[in-house]
Amino acid sequence: MDFTEVSLTALRVLRAVAEQGRFTAAATALGYTQSAVSRQIASIERLAGTQLLERRRDGVRLTPAGHLVLRRAMVVLDEIDATARELSGLPAQAGTVHVGWFPSAGAVLLPRALTALRRTDPAITVVTREGSTPALVRALRAGSVDLALLGSAPPFRPPDAETPALVLQTLTERSLSLAVPVGHPLARRDFVDIADLHGQRWIAGPASGEDQLMGVWPGLDERPQIAHTARDWLAKLHLVAAGFGITTVPESLAPAAPDGVRILPVRGGPQEQRRLVLARLPGPQAEPCGRVAQALRTAAIDLDTPH
Template sequence: MPRSKIELRHVRYIIAAAESGSFRRAAQDLGVEQSAISRRIRDVEDEIGAQLFRRHSAGVHLTEIGRQFLRQASPVAHQIGSALESARTIAAAGRHLRIGVFGPLTMGFLSELFGAFRQDRPGTRLQFSEASSPELIAAVRRRQLDVGVVAEASPGRGYAMTHLWNEPVYLAMAESDPLADRKAVRWCDLRNHHFVVTDLPTGDFAKAYLERQLMAPRDALRIEQLSVTRESLMQIVAHGGGVTIAGSAHVRFGLSGITFRLIEDAMLRYGAVHPSGSLPRDLERLLTLAKSLSERDQAWFTRQRLIRPEHRRGPRVDRLRGARGRTLDRLQ
């Protein structure tokens, strides 16, 4: 069969012109230039060797050949349009992103990010799971997750990483604890305290993190891991059953019976790990929104009790430390 250059849009333009009786009104209805309507209809007329429309001062009307053409072409065009719409609906219903998170979704950065994404991509479903940072990275490398939000992870093979925010670490204790009278605490003040953590992935991380920071023999540390939820753990702390470490989400919302104090020089780096190379459009959009949030001004980060990441390294390390110190002062 001879190869034709006629496309679906040619037929759409002919239908619109026939229904409106004017190339100008057809262009307005379709949101295109009038010259595009005229040119595409001329393409069809040139290919079949006859006029589809008769032009006159009031507009256009179909010729007999034009009416015959539309009687056969219109049902096909409508069927294709219906098929495309059905396919779009099915594709939209199947769109989803698999997101792994280390920590609660109440973290200020994440609640802002996913709220903005849902507004921007209402047709994309977000599927969440929670795991440790190493487990999330492994799942991203195996393509079982589209993106993972991790803490204290380094770039590695098989995935890319985007630094999103820094978060101060707080000590959570009962209001009656003697350390509650201080503005901030240091790690050396905490070596003899009884810590409680959960047996969730965040609890495993907290235990390992405390062991590194307290710099004491493991048998001298008092870290108890309990099979409870984060909410129950905080109730145990409020009743004097031990102290624990917490992030900005707990501090922002506050908890009855608990006092939070900043731990000096304690900060966690959070980032997004995702596959290297080309990415699906929804994932690209999520990462674009995340990067945009990470570049907001310091005032926004301070309101969230977070620390803005340094996207550009300054010439002097002292300057960075000084800036971080001033930020921590505002967070107390």
């Protein structure tokens, strides 16, 4: 066994597979064929002399040895990237923090936190990426993001069952609300009765294997009529403003709603609470990461404070 012969390509492939959770998804992200990804993983496992990935019916997970190799690989890949930047004449990105965010966090909270951080800590570079909660949890485990803003719904279970458990902090907990066109009959009052949701046209996110159908009121006792599907929150809200349907939104998105949209609470049924959670791996935090986390917490407090 001579692990010094492992290639940078194999390390990048291992990182992508750990992050994506599937060989096919990693191949798509890297622009490789699935067979090329499989060959790279087989090569690195052969050099390591042990299995680095556990193949399961629902995808792949890192073994303890895989976690060890990936943790070391991230150091190597970061140094290679820093060297490439310096050779190209760009300043080294000292104090870079990678943040993943659940879609609704990117409309209001994240920009506010980054704006404040630019004033207080201009030397810190923050690189962000959007993703679903399951994808961001995998990215945390893979080490490709340092912090993740995750969405959570009742019964508010941990986002995965892997060990060690992630460190979680609730930033906001708000009721799910409804976005309706200002000219819609539902917009005539200051709230929507749940009984009035029957027969409505909904604008929802596309359903997938790991994402719930976001945009339709949970527990609706009828088959919803989906008028339009859109993954992007802003697209949904503009479709609402144009009068093409209604959609659910976290209450925290109200400041981002365009003209022509009313954000209203829903009454007459169980409270539908939604949390925005800040997650990270356990262990000591580097100072830049801690500063970014504090900026996110401060922005969340500001959003919850009446002005």
